[in-house]
Amino acid sequence: QIIEEIARDIEKHFTEHFKDTGLKAQIVAPSKYAAILFQNFFEKRGNINTAVVISNEPDKGDEDNTHKIEVVKYLDKIRKNHSNITKYEKDVIESFKHGESGVEIIIVVDKLLTGFDAPRNTVLYLSKDLHDHGLLQAIARVNRLFENNKLPKTAGYIIDYSENAKNIDTAMKLFGNYDENDVKGSLIDVSEKINELEQSYGLIHDLFNEIKNSSDDEVYLQFLKDEAKREMFYKSLNDFIRNLNECFILQDFVHEFKDKIGMYKKDLKKFMEIRKSASLLYRERVDLSEYKESLIKILDKYVDAKGVELLTKQVNITDREQFKEAVENLGSDKSKAEAIASQTQRTISEQMDKDPEFFERFSKKIEEIIEKMRLGKLADIEALKQMRLISDDVLNKKGDDLPKEIKGLNGSDVFYRNLKVQFEGLGVKNEVYVSIVLDIFSILKQGAIIDWQKNMDVKRKIRNTIDDYLYDVVKGEKGIDLDSDFIKSIIDTIMLLAENNFELFI
Template sequence: MVNYSEYNDSQKPALNLLQKMGWQYITPEEVFSARGELLTNVLLDDILAKQLAKINAFEYKGASYKFSTGSIQGAINALKNVPNEGLVQTNERVYDLITLGKSFNETVQGDRKAYTVNYIDWKNPENNVFHVTEEFEVEGRKGKRRPDIVLFVNGIPFVVIENKRRDKNDSLEEAISQNIRNQKDKEGIPKLFYYAQLLLAVHPNEVKYGATGTPAKFWSVWKEDVERAVSKLLKKKINNTQAEDRLVTEQDKGLYALCNTERLLDIAYKYVVFDGPDKKICRYQQYFAVQETIQRVKTRNKEGNRQGGVIWHTTGSGKSLTMVMLSKALALDTSIESPRVIIVTDRISLDKQIFKTFVNCGKHVKKAKSGNDLIELLQDKGNEIITTIIDKFEIATKRTSFKDESQNIFVLVDESHRSQYGSAHANMKRIVPNASYIGFTGTPLMKSQKSTSKKFGGFIHKYTIDQAVKDGAVLPLLYEGRSAKLSINKKQIDKGFERLAAPLNEEARKDLKKKFATIGKIYESDHVIEEIAYDISEHFRENWKGTGFKAQLAVPKIDTAIKYQKYFELQTDPAIKINTRVVFTPPDSRQNNDDVWSDSTSESKKYWERILERFNDQEAYETWVVDRFKEETDEVELIIVVSKLLTGFDAPRNTVLYLAKPLVAHNLLQAIARVNRLFKGKEYGHIIDYVGVLGKLDEALTEYSALEDFDEEDLKNTVVDVKEEIRKVPIRHAEVWDIFKGVYDKNDIEALERHIAEKDVRDQFYERVSAFARILQTALASDDFYNEFSTEQIGFYKSELKKFQSLRLSVQFRYAEKVSYKEYEPRVRKLLDTYIDADEVQVLTKDVNIFDKNMVEEALESYGKSPASKADFIAHQMKKVITENMEKDEAFYKKFSQLIEETIKNFYDGRLTEKEYLEAMQKTRNDLASGYQDGIPESVQSNPKARAFYGALNEVLNKKLDKEISKNKVAEAGVEIEEIVKKLIITDWKKNVDIQNKMENQIEDYLISKRGQFGIEISFDEIDEILIKCLRVAKNNF
């Protein structure tokens, strides 16, 4: 069996590859020296100073001058002393400094002017220096942390890497978690992450990356075919590394793709945006889309204008940010003179959203308020980014003959499948005839549109639904058809139509059928609305209410929306009521080129007037609804929509789309994508279809009329039949029992609990129980589960979940793990609430103070298990206390930890009976509670702080202390050192270097003066070691 270690499996290969890629290795000792021997300093000052002097110069009257030492030091100080405004905000300040530089006054020939000192030479990457080190130790507020690998550019920490071995469960998640923990103010080393531009979690089989502040669910994979290039590089001897003849790993590919020195600087400079409170770094599809677009616009068509094209990035994969990154890349490209960008959408809501995104990302953007305003904005060449609705081009062409013939205008058309291919394109061409047109779409192009797209240069880049789902950029969509639940007799409806239409001519028959007999009309009738509303109420209440997840209901028209709203309002019982709101375009507006208020009743208009009585206008009402929908509050749990908010609406907790209106083509794909966003605890988006848009989903998607105009390949993985997930219930159930293969009697709870005594095995058990619970919850929410499985089978799986959960709670109690429902996804908690006795959970979730004998006895009494399980409970409660207090008195707690582990081993090896095991643990608990430990002198037994200083001395001097008298003298020294420390303690002393130095000096003087009394010789090296330990004890106890 291969014995993996983190260093050999991941860290060492990473260091070797990085050196071959041009990163110069510096030892931790050299790094310590370069940072002024201060563990709180994360900049390599010496290297930074040297580089700033090297890469910076300014021109005065044609001559080049170097910056003064004062300016160089000022630049270093500016970078070092960036005020702490919170993690991401401070990172943004640093980002602005390193990308824009800092101005300093220089005087030449008596003339004083300001010139910019740059921290990095972005234009000439080879002028920078790139260093890599390992085990980079940084001191935070609560101790030290050591990221595995850190990469420096010009002495600035740019990349932080956490390595993991390949054979551990969830090792990549652990690496991400470490990166996130290390960013925290209290327990981490946030200062390092003020400067970091890229964070990596790696092991040989997987790599994910993020930025400072990126939540775990948004860490991304990078996909690029670099295997051949990496393989060649590995075989070379470069920078003191040996040639490696081995297979290329995913870790190698990820490091090569992201940490190539030129690529890293390119990403940091052009592909990072601060979107409000979040820092975002490009995903691979965004990077390559922008790169390929830049290359495309540098080629010319036969008229001599810049080429354009179409970017298809599936909805939910960050299309708006791609537009921001493209605009930034165009602005920074020195080969394009005075580039200007016009962002075009066909909806007010999308225009607002994109405008807001650009503003949040710190971009100076102007929004055209009218056709005339659009012309005025275009006439001012200083407006680098303009957003507008496409209709304003039409208005502008009617009122003016203005043309801007610049070839450096770039028109980015959002959702171009709707507007780019119509007459609107001609209007844009009249005003900016020589512009480069780049269409963005979140849905695949129809077959008919693909040929049309070629006149704009064809596709530039694709990121399909299938790719996005596989990358985890969006969630898979589970589809369930529920039209069969409705008592709609379509044959009878058709017969009724024939009778009604009999007297009419063919033209009139067609008109009547179009107006009255479409399938959509069926779903506007009162009895169908009641049936669907009732089913939604039941479905949402049983599966989603109280979980924090939200839903949308799509209906055919305003009247229908208000009928649904009134139905939901009639439910007054808080236990079953769903809090719903309608969102639609107000009267006299147009949406999707249809008047959504046409044929609306006066009742609907009255309802709208009542809404306006509470809110000033439509925008205030909609903002209120959307804000509460996006929050965890249950004030708005479901929104009823006609077409507004079915496109361009981003609410990550939006999880269920109830379809009660026919949708086709792009509208269908856009609508279902509303629920594909990532959100904590959300595994799928759910599509509940009452109109049979995709029938039983048993054919190719293009066989359905709703999607017949698309290519099948482009629709791959768009939706997954819920039946496929339901069929996984027996598989997930079997996977839980697979863990207990070695247990003969599956009803022997004691045997089951002992079988998962090891934490790795327990974690695997918890993970599989959660997976089983999630899939069972999904199944129970679907009618198909009750059709495919018998009542007995369903009852069996429910009872099995209860058994697994009871076992889980018992084991967590036994092994002193935190027992909490909160660790479950909200939906699974809802499922467990149905099948688990709340009292049982309450008993097991009480905190137990291991030092309170009565509380321990009470807990064990209520637990009511075997002596061995009680002993395990006491042992693991003690281990928990020891872990929490280890830093306060390492010597004392380490000895108890060893004693506990030894006792556990003796029992599991059969050397102790259950009774003896329990008695041994009870005695150890009593000793730990009283502070008693064999061999510790009496003078410090009852004084924890003095005992901790004694332990620090004893750890260094133990081998020499062979006489009892020596131990007692050392114990006295522990008491004396405690007194020295107590006298020096002042407010915030841990941040006061002078006090710490004084403390070290006085302890050192004391040890030198008293060492003769110990009866042993103490070297100065030993004194230094004692000082380090004593200062640590002081920091953790005072």
């Protein structure tokens, strides 16, 4: 009955905080028979994938002959299903250590408490008294940080169903040469952890202390225009999320602090929305998916899983509907215009090397519109209208008058725009210039192979072919006066554009 009560508590705790996160746990049972009872409970319930790893030696803790028989039967079942126990243990450990899914909890008695390194191992459920070096080794198993994809491991947790807490000091005194970092923080004062939570919560509110109308998100966004304040806000919010998530894992936290939890959750949702809007407005990466698993567990009363998905989903300007929805949530026309400008400029910055002439032109247009709006020379609604048009032009590469031959050949527009000034300086007529661009584009197409941009020999051949074309055809046949410096400069520009747009030629 005691084992079943402990198993129910473990199931509840693990399911609420770690199920499907990729983080794992160990149960230390008082005997092999108890380990099998744990396993039978979890198998019957079917909520958590567990496995028993016990030795094949006689167990001094199981004096009852009936218990010994049950252990033998279980080990025989393992041999039957897995050919031998060694292979079974190897498969279990592999699944536990390296898979996000697979075995979630390993149930042990003495094995895997020393020398077992599994960074995913996050929780140690102790239903057995451990002493001295064995206790310190067991603690060290979960006290390793781990960069987990779904839910970062910021601490290890020990849930003690026995009396191990009083044994730690004794163990530390006996083994004075033991690495303190392995067991540092093993005994955490719960009040200190809660104090950290309240401090991180208070820091966010202190930052916004001068804001009078706290119900208007627009005021927060204008306040966060200062980069230093934004960085402070982001850091404080990260600390608050981490501390709140860690406190939720502590036993009895939800029950004892139920009066404050509603307030924490409500403010967390509000601050996450402000963070997302600020990131959108100030040209920053808007990917908040790292918080998704933590927020699903914390915000369950205020938003459903879909709500958390929307709150943490990266906003991408190329996803028009998603971007439009995010912008509409900002409120004023001014903020909407600035957000579109900011994110469009970020796209321009990322794509600038691919087509400098095109993107530089639109970057200047955006700066002019926003400057006029801020000086009051352009109405906010008109600035918003113009920014929407520019954003569409940038995404679809519209806004300039291209010859039909260039329009009909995808990618040739890049070279048409960026070589034009140099050839116009030589007095080359547009129809002749178009034919030159198409010829150069054809040379690039014919010379490119897979990963050509990384292959020096292929690039050298392409350069030589373009060089021959400029000398023999452009200078010789078309009679355009090209000197060696011009040819070298134009080839350098062509190759740089081609490498920055290498995917056009595959």
